[in-house]
Every structure is written in structure tokens, then in C-alpha cells.
Amino acid sequence: MSAILRLPESTAKDVSLVYQFVKAQNVAKVESATELSLEVSGDVVEGAVTIAKYFAAKNQPELLGSSKTEQVEVEEWLSWVIALKALEKKQVVATLKKLDAHLSTRTFVALNRLTIADLLIFANVHKFSKEIKVTTMPNVLRWFDLIQNVAVKNNNIKDFDLIEINLKDVPEPVFAAPVAKKDKKAAAAGDKAAKSDEKAPKADAKAAKADEKAPKAEEKGDKKDKKDKKEKKEKKIAAAPVESDQAPVSRLDIRVGFIHSCKKHPDADSLYVEEIDLGDGAGVHRTVVSGLVRWVPIEEMQNRWVICLANLKPASMRGIKSEAMVLCATANDGSKVELLAPVDTSKVQPGDRVFFEGMEGEPEKILPPKKKYWEAVQPDFKTEDDTLAYFQGKPFLIKTASGETVKCKVLLFRVVESNKLIYFTNNDNNNNNNNNNK
Template identity: 40%
Template sequence: MSFQAAVSKLSTPTKELVVAVTENGTRHIGETEKDQTEVAEWIEKAGQADVASEANIQSLNSTLLPRTYLVSNYLTAADVAIYGALHPHFSKLQPPQYHGVPSLTRFFDHIQHSDVVRASAAALSPSFDLVAFDLENAPKLERKAEPSKKKEKKPAAVAEAEKPAAAAAPAEQATKKEKKEKKKDAAAEDAGKKKAAGGGKAPAADEGEPVPSMIDLRVGRIVDIMKHPDADGLYVEQIDIGEETGPRTVVSGLVNYIPIEDMREKFLVAVCNLKPATMRGVKSFAMVLCATSKEGKEGGIELIQPPPNAKPGDRVYFEGEYENGTPLPQLNPKKKIFETIQPGFITLESREAAWVNPTTKSVHRIRTKDGVCVAPTLVGASLS
């Protein structure tokens, strides 16, 4: 079903909201052909009469457990349609009921606070008033340990009965071994030809000693933030780093150190080429660079701030010999590149962020084209 056909089947208030949101940006229809197809499919589901049935509510809750959005990693019309279709249902729920579907409740609350949804809803009618949730007092989720996968011991009679079937194994294994040897010989011969022709494999970009320019640092801005539904110490942020695909979902363990009010709309420095990691069911696509007091976490943690006039997506680099280096597309966790570089990260007496070469002791300030990145108050702090 096409996007327009799916939208036409929505209830009037939800249809108006979806149309208003998509008028604010065509990317809400989907950035790729695949995304567009999925968006249309979700909108079709939102238009079905049983969208708020118990079975569908539970299914949505399971679907959203590892996700921030229904399609890809950015807000689309699919999220708006499901939010709009469920609004009458969620506006009547009591805490025990919405606490029973924590992932869907977290999703609903996130979408209803989205800037574009609030602006579009305000221009329509009071049909989509904010629904208040008591998330602070939500019951803790019990996570059951997975059952151990011990290999069951077969009864002696069964094991004995299977022995004849294994008699042909040696001949079969010999055939497989012969084929494997032929493939190995062919591969060796091909490699030898390439080597002789000077066509040897080019060295990997991350070979050799780790250097700071391998790390992809960029200016970001928090456009939305909420507490992780399943972890008291984690925030889930939407950070704009100037990408056409929209904000990245980032999980940060800062709840106990920086109040949520001090995180909203903040500009920061993001580490953008770490391998994405799932943290308590939510996938994180970057890391927020913070300064930790030399007295430890209890002495304070602060966001590293880019210079005034910085914009999301601005390149952040290291002064000096690493200025023109090209970051790796993604750091290989096995090579511990970030972990090797990180001990040299520090804030100077001027509170400026820098990397100090452990061998030469040379200082390389961390900056954008507009100026140096700083910590608000911390001196001699480590960065991570």
C-alpha cells in the first residue's frame, strides 16, 4: 500500500496530525525506499480498528523494547500515526496499566514530547493534549536469567542405536577433507599470483599505533532526552550531529551526575565512530564526551562544551600534527584504539580539553574551526 493510501485510512485527527508533520519535512515519509515501505506498513496498522487491542498493545511493547523509533533511528510518520491512533487509549490508562507496557509507554511519551509533534498538534485542536505518566514510580522490571543450555545426555539405548548410522562418517569426512584441501590449494595459488603481480592486500586503515585522529569527534546538540525506562542511572538522548538521517539515539550514564534540566538542548562533543552498543535494551549510536573530576565521579562530571557559534555536525579535531587526519569509519573494539588514546585526554589549567601525548608530552588541544572545547569548571579532569 502506498503512503497516501495508508494515510487516507487513518481516523481524522490522526490523519491531520500525520499530514501536518510530513509537511514540516519530507524525510518523515522515510529516507530510503525500504524505510518508506515500512513507514506505509506501520501507518496501515495504525488505521486498523483493533490497533489498541490487548494483543496489538503487547506486540507493540515487544517490538519497541530495543527501539527508539519504529523505523530506522529517526522520527517518521509511522511513529506519529501509531502515537495518534493510541492517544485515546493511553489518555484513559491508569499507572498499573501503562506500567505493564513500559517500552510502549516510553515510546508514546517520547513521541508526544517531540518538537515537531507538539508544534503540529498545537496547530490542529486539543485532540492530542499531553498525557501525564508517573514514570518515576514505575515498578522495577524483573529480568529472568536465561536457562542454561546444557547438552542433554542421551539414553544408552539411543546412543547405541545411533552408532550404525555413524559408520559411514569416515568416508564422508575424507571426501570433505579432500574438497577442503583442493580449495586451500586453489586459494594459495591465487594469492601467489596476486603477490607476484604486485596486487598484495593493502594495509588496513587502523593498522599501526593508535593516534587520536582515528577518533571521529563532532559537535552535537541534545534535541530530546528521557530517563531510560529500564535503568535508573541512564539517560536516552536524541542528539543532532548534523546528519541527514536525523538525530542519533545515545545512551549515557549521567543521571546521578547531571540533572536532566541541565542536559536539555545542550551542545556537546560526541564520539561518533564507536561500535553501536545495546544498553539495557536500547541501542546507542555514539558517546557523549565528558570531563570527570580528578577526585573521581563524586567530585563532579561535566559535558565538554564546544565553542560559541558551533553547529551540530561541526568537525572536532586535535591541534598540531593530527589536525588533518581522517577518522576511521568505525573503531574496531578488538584493537582498543579509543581505550589506548583515552588516558591522554585531560582538561588544562585553562579548562581547555586536550590530548597529551604520553611519549613526547606534546599538548594537542581539542577544537573546532571556531575555537577550543572546554569544561565548564573542571581543571585536570579526565575525559571519557
């Protein structure tokens, strides 16, 4: 090992986070120092972002982006990190409000999956976390909580205390009623007419008296118009959807699937393209793109039962539209990824739904991206020593045609540690959903 990371104890926590997350112990040994630097074969590398990129490139290059387009996007946010590190406390809080607006329609900062930008921004925002209020920056807090669970908690990262975050009291957004262009013109015309009325001759008084003697048909017509408008308004109000108390996890359409074929993506070495039967009809198969090449041999992806999320908005992944996501489990240290499947495949069929006892409900046809249902439940998806999948201690249960319930387990092709975090493997099709690039 020819590299030495000289790491100050109280500062450079962002570098420490990346170093631990990518398991860079095999890349460089750590020494305590007063100033941050990395010595590689006699050459000295300086700058937190540059050093962090070095470790990512060595052990998890996908954190830097898998294509030139992605790399450019990540680099832009790394420049943002450098600027953030130079700001004072008040300036940081103001800058985070802009980040909150950016995250209102995204799960991660740069791409549709975790990148080094998320790790570095999280590390630099962590010390300001108490200044972030749920009423003003709910999107930043939601993202912050996701990163601290996915990156810190589940990888046993040191130096970062877990922050308790309550997103239940987020106020509903208040939108001002938009003023149409025609209304603005009408208002302007009304103001102009009012001014001209002040200068109008007194002959208008005679016209007013004549109007008093006019038939009252117009008045009746006005009343009828007002009544019609009121009725239409009441109908619109009555038709407005009411937010229910349905459990967020029940809004996910998690189904049993059967992979009929799997091949390599023609334009991405890390992706598989599967044809999966999800019970949509006889002979109907969905195309699903999954980042599993690194983890599961292609022969183990053929004619295989899996568990999928079926109601994400379809999205293009390197030119191929992916219509669902395969659920997997990963070891705590990120060293292994395994597929989930029914415990007893003889009793299930494609399309059978997964449910959680006491949390049943009708799933959304398509998960609305802004609701962030997946992000809300994902940290509580686990597997235990029995290799079964759970949500908040409740097992994944499959409703079968016979009325029996079947549980879900990790497919143990190889030795896998217990207490894994379940996550999506279809990384770029997130709806802005939370994904890890494995």
C-alpha cells in the first residue's frame, strides 16, 4: 500500500465519510494530521473533493457517474460542494433553501441514484442540521434522512451522529391563485374606464334614470348566471380528492414476477434487460432494466422468480424503457447483493401481490413522484437472520389464488450476511425514487 491519507480529526469529515463508504482501507492507510492531504507514490494530492474522488474512482467509480453525461452532472455538484465549504453559517442556510427547491422533484442530488455528491454534501450539511426546519426545508430533511440511513447507518460509518427527523408535520403548500393574462387586461381596462368616468358629463345621470325604468330581465339573468357558477363551483369542490390515512407502504404495487429471459444491455455493461411476467395478461411481459451484472451471473437470471415494484413511472435507461424494478437485498458492507423471491414458488403465480398485515390498501396505479412514498418506507425494509424480508417487523406476505400466504426470502446463491437493506436495483428509473447503484 503506497498511499497515505493524512486526516485531521475534527475537520475533513466529508473525506472520512467517502473513505469509509467505499471501503478504501485497501487503497490508503490513515494517519492523524493537522492538515488534510493524500500522498500517493510520493506525490501529494490536496483538496477534500479531489481526494474523495480519488477513493471513489479506485473502489466505486459508479459514484462518479457511469457515462460522460452523468460525470458532467456530478462534477457540477462537486463544484457546488467546494463553494459550500467556503460559505459562512448564514450563507449556508440560505444556499440550502435553493437545494430544497432542487430536491422537490428529486430523490438524490445529481443523478437518480446515490453519488459522491450526495455523500459530500451530506457531510458538510450535517453540522448545520439543527438549523434546518421542516417547515421551510422539508425536501432537504427528507434527502438528509435518506442519506443518513442508506450511507451512514447501514454502513456503520463513524463520526456522524444520526439525527432524529420528523417529517410528519410538514405544512401543506399554499399556492396563490394565478391571474390569467385576460384578467389582467380586464383589470387594467376597468381602471382606465373608472378614471374616464370621473370626467364624464352629467348627461350620464339621465342615462342612469332611464336604466332604472328598464326591464329587470338583465337582473334575473345575472342571478341565474351566479347560481350556475355557484353550482359548478360546488361540484368542483365535491369532486376534489381527499387525502386518506392509507399506509404509504400499501400504495406500492409489489408483485411476484417471473423472469422469462435476461440479456446484457447493448449500451451499458453494468445493466441487464429482463422480460418479466408480472401478471398483466397472458403472454404479456414487461421490459425491466436492472443494474445487477456486477452481482448476479446472467445464468442465474434466467427463468427465475423475483419480487418487483410494478407501479413506478416507466423511464428510459440508456435507450430502453424500464417498466418495473426488481427488489434485492444487500449486505451491510455492500459486498453482496441478492434477489428476493417467494419462499414457496409452487403456490404463487406472476402478479400475486405482496402485502403487510394491518397495512392493506389499494396501490396507486402510478406512484406520484412528489409524494415520495418509496422514500418514506424504504429505510424500514430489512431482512433478518432467517433470510426473510420484513417491513417494520412485519413479513412480506404474498396473497395467493388459494387464499394461502407465502413469505419472501433472499435467494442465497452465495453466503450473505444477515440484516440487509432492501432496495431497488433498477437504479436510473426512480421517479426520483431512492436507488443505490449496485
